[in-house]
Amino acid sequence: MGLLITAECSCGYRHGPLTVGAGMINFDTECYVPARCDSCHDIISADIMNTPATCPQCDGGVTFIVEPLDSQTPTEEIPIDGWVLPDDRILVVDPGPYPCPRCDTMTLHLPVTGMFD
Numbered sequence: 001m002g003l004l005i006t007a008e009c010s011c012g013y014r015h016g017p018l019t020v021g022a023g024m025i026n027f028d029t030e031c032y033v034p035a036r037c038d039s040c041h042d043i044i045s046a047d048i049m050n051t052p053a054t055c056p057q058c059d060g061g062v063t064f065i066v067e068p069l070d071s072q073t074p075t076e077e078i079p080i081d082g083w084v085l086p087d088d089r090i091l092v093v094d095p096g097p098y099p100c101p102r103c104d105t106m107t108l109h110l111p112v113t114g115m116f117d
């Protein structure tokens, strides 16, 4: 199951919905994670299992703004907004704030706007 998020900042920047996680069909091969593209000045969603990850808009390199955690405790409960990646790392999407790609202020949020599977 995956989430749909929208990148929103108080400066007026808004981008989305973005796909986070993966659907039923591709959950063991890819996982989309929010990332920042410094060429587009956008928050996009890139496949963290594909290295190097690239921007779907310009094909350039991206920086993930949500970092997966190493799973040392497999019995630990996965939060509702978290995933276990194909390589067993855990990804939890924090609603923010994050630095905005437009105004460079820590006022970017990633509210969840929907789900898909």
Ligand SMILES: [Zn+2]
Binding pocket: 037, 038, 039, 040, 041, 055, 056, 057, 058, 059, 060
């Ligand atoms: Zn780009």
Ligand SMILES: [Zn+2]
Binding pocket: 009, 010, 011, 012, 013, 100, 101, 102, 103, 104, 105, 107, 108
């Ligand atoms: Zn902003």
